[in-house]
Amino acid sequence: MSKGQWYPGSMTRAVNQLREDLKAIDLVIELLDARTPYSSRNPVFSDLAENKKHLVLLHKADRAENDSTEVWLSHFRKTGAEAMAFSVHRKQDLSRLMNYLNKEESRMRSGRFKRPLRMIFVGIPNVGKSTLINLFVHKAVTRTGNRPGITRGKQWIRIMPGMELLDTPGILMPRINEVTSPPLAVVGAIPAGRVDIHDAALWLIERYLEKGKYDLLINKYPGLEAGEAEQIFEQIGLSQGCLQSEGKVDTERTAALMLRDFQGGALGRFTLESPPRQG
Numbered sequence: 139m140s141k142g143q144w145y146p147g148s149m150t151r152a153v154n155q156l157r158e159d160l161k162a163i164d165l166v167i168e169l170l171d172a173r174t175p176y177s178s179r180n181p182v183f184s185d186l187a188e189n190k191k192h193l194v195l196l197h198k199a200d201r202a203e204n205d206s207t208e209v210w211l212s213h214f215r216k217t218g219a220e221a222m223a224f225s226v227h228r229k230q231d232l233s234r235l236m237n238y239l240n241k242e243e244s245r246m247r248s249g250r251f252k253r254p255l256r257m258i259f260v261g262i263p264n265v266g267k268s269t270l271i272n273l274f275v276h277k278a279v280t281r282t283g284n285r286p287g288i289t290r291g292k293q294w295i296r297i298m299p300g301m302e303l304l305d306t307p308g309i310l311m312p313r314i315n316e317v318t319s320p321p322l323a324v325v326g327a328i329p330a331g332r333v334d335i336h337d338a339a340l341w342l343i344e345r346y347l348e349k350g351k352y353d354l355l356i357n358k359y360p361g362l363e364a365g366e367a368e369q370i371f372e373q374i375g376l377s378q379g380c381l382q383s384e385g386k387v388d389t390e391r392t393a394a395l396m397l398r399d400f401q402g403g404a405l406g407r408f409t410l411e412s413p414p415r416q417g
């Protein structure tokens with residue numbers, strides 16, 4: 139098995155679990171990382187969520203570039219999906235989401251079944267599922283008891299009258315291949331042990347060069363001179379003191395530092411991929 143693959147067993151288990159959970163769900167809120175919407179999407183999921191009301195949230199939008207997020211939103215809307223940018227750090231995003239949920243809730247109320255709108259957050263690791271659930275838990279009116287038909291141990295959180303959220307997120311494994319693994323490693327969606335983080339860090343430097351945003355790297359790592367990605371990487375290792383005992387640059391430590399800096403926002407707002415061109 140190549141370094142980047144997930145264990146197929148856990149993937150199958152996760153998918154089966156999600157299929158079970160979805161039976162009770164009216165609205166699926168799919169979280170994608172706004173910096174890498176393509177790679178943070180799992181195509182298996184689209185099949186599972188067929189026939190369900192479905193909202194795409196481009197999450198952590200405070201870390202992505204606004205104009206790129208707009209391009210991604212219109213891309214999703216062209217494919218017929220409902221999509222919204224979101225950040226837990228922006229009050230107006232929460233209001234927009236609440237407005238959307240209220241509309242859905244009143245549709246349920248006036249519909250045939252007259253029951254609460256039930257929803258779930260789904261997404262790949264580290265995309266922000268728990269943070270969003272917690273945000274709603276704080277707003278929650280009550281925690282409701284277990285309901286039949288749902289895996290034992292799970293609870294519905296009544297976040298508003300007529301609106302219930304499953305307290306356990308749907309976890310999707312990202313699909314990992316040559317295209318998706320660098321951005322997924324950069325945003326922290328796959329554990330360092332499963333990818334070559336040196337490759338991911340070089341890939342990241344290339345993206346900054348390609349977009350003419352080298353100044354964002356210099357901001358964080360002063361004194362960097364121009365060069366190829368590998369040379370820049372070496373300079374970062376040297377200047378940040380990521381060295382082995384013989385004074386050589388410690389590749390693993392340098393790469394880990396860069397990914398940490400990116401994930402912590404120290405390398406600025408940056409979108410890692412663009413939507414496929416429409417023909």
Ligand SMILES: Nc1nc2c(ncn2[C@@H]2O[C@H](COP(=O)(O)OP(=O)(O)OP(=O)(O)O)[C@@H](O)[C@H]2O)c(=O)[nH]1
Nearest residue numbers: 198200201225226227262263264265266267268269
């Ligand atoms: N900048 C930014 N960071 C966020 C946002 N939402 C969540 N995060 C951060 O993203 C990291 C991961 O969030 P979690 O909520 O733990 O993600 P998760 O999807 O539950 O992750 P797993 O449980 O590993 O699957 C945390 O450090 C959060 O603080 C956001 O809107 N903006």
Ligand SMILES: [Mg+2]
Nearest residue numbers: 267268269307
């Ligand atoms: Mg979580």
